[in-house]
């Protein structure tokens with residue numbers, strides 16, 4: 001049997017916040033624990049606005065690995081010849097400028113969700129990435145998890161018939177009356193609120209189940225959005241949006257999606273109903289570990305029920321990292337599973353929901369309109 005020579009991808013981590021730590025720890029998980037033998041991840045550098053914070057991050061999150069460089073500016077990471085790909089994990093409203101700087105330095109980029117503040121910023125980034133000839137992907141980690149891949153097989157496979165509806169919610173009780181108004185979830189300067197922070201997750205399930213369904217023929221949905229703002233800072237506190245996928249003539253299906261920052265999420269967090277059954281996905285919907293599939297007979301009676309469990313070592317953010325490594329190895333500029341058009345659709349939907357709900361970011365926050 002031919003020996004596989006794994007490809008090593010060298011990462012530069014931008015910022016030292018909560019999710020940068022979670023992602024970096026997942027990069028340290030041995031890929032063989034998830035049957036990945038063709039990829040090795042190496043963290044080459046960490047950039048922070050403070051070099052002490054960068055070093056502290058390496059000490060606490062990365063076992064003090066002395067081979068990892070600590071930088072007190074993000075620019076030093078972009079310009080480090082030992083970095084192949086930059087992971088951007090700053091607050092939403094910095095994603096555009098951080099990713100653009102990395103792209104200009106000819107680095108590949110994996111950028112946290114929501115990929116930008118609006119669609120125009122994303123389009124500008126994609127144009128820049130194309131010109132620089134680099135890979136760019138939004139860190140939509142849910143799309144790459146084993147459960148999602150199995151869900152897709154069932155959802156598109158035909159045994160359940162066509163999808164009819166998706167209900168999905170992601171909420172979290174951020175104790176908004178107890179946290180400072182400068183917290184990124186409350187601060188409009190940082191794109192605070194439920195939609196941009198939590199909205200990507202109910203949406204990703206609608207995209208997987210409906211937008212990606214072959215019968216939809218990649219047709220955009222019509223959008224209705226409703227926003228309830230918190231008087232604390234005016235960011236959206238409770239947001240719901242519906243997507244009607246009915247323009248392709250082959251599919252007539254509706255997604256009913258919601259997110260809140262002042263209450264806990266629902267469980268199951270996602271329910272997809274089909275002509276001949278349903279799939280109920282357990283919370284948390286960003287990395288669910290189980291789902292229940294129900295098959296119905298012609299009279300709507302449940303004839304079979306299956307519960308499926310998915311376990312792995314780590315938090316589950318490494319599956320997207322493997323995708324990035326393979327795409328870069330293969331010379332691709334975007335992911336096959338979470339390509340640019342899906343992030344563009346996401347930002348198009350969020351722009352429209354914010355417009356209908358009357359949530360405008362403060363002047364100057366959005367860098368491109």
Ligand SMILES: NC(=O)c1ccc[n+]([C@@H]2O[C@H](COP(=O)([O-])OP(=O)(O)OC[C@H]3O[C@@H](n4cnc5c(N)ncnc54)[C@H](OP(=O)(O)O)[C@@H]3O)[C@@H](O)[C@H]2O)c1
Nearest residue numbers: 015016017018019020048049053089090091092112113114
């Ligand atoms: N994929 C997921 O499951 C997931 C989960 C949570 C969050 N996220 C996304 O990841 C991003 C970061 O979220 P987080 O929870 O990690 O946030 P966080 O803990 O507040 O960390 C953000 C980091 O960004 C840097 N930063 C740069 N400019 C900043 C500014 N003006 N204000 C505050 N911080 C600034 C800071 O690092 P330095 O001081 O070191 O520069 C800070 O530690 C958000 O866009 C969020 O949507 C994704």
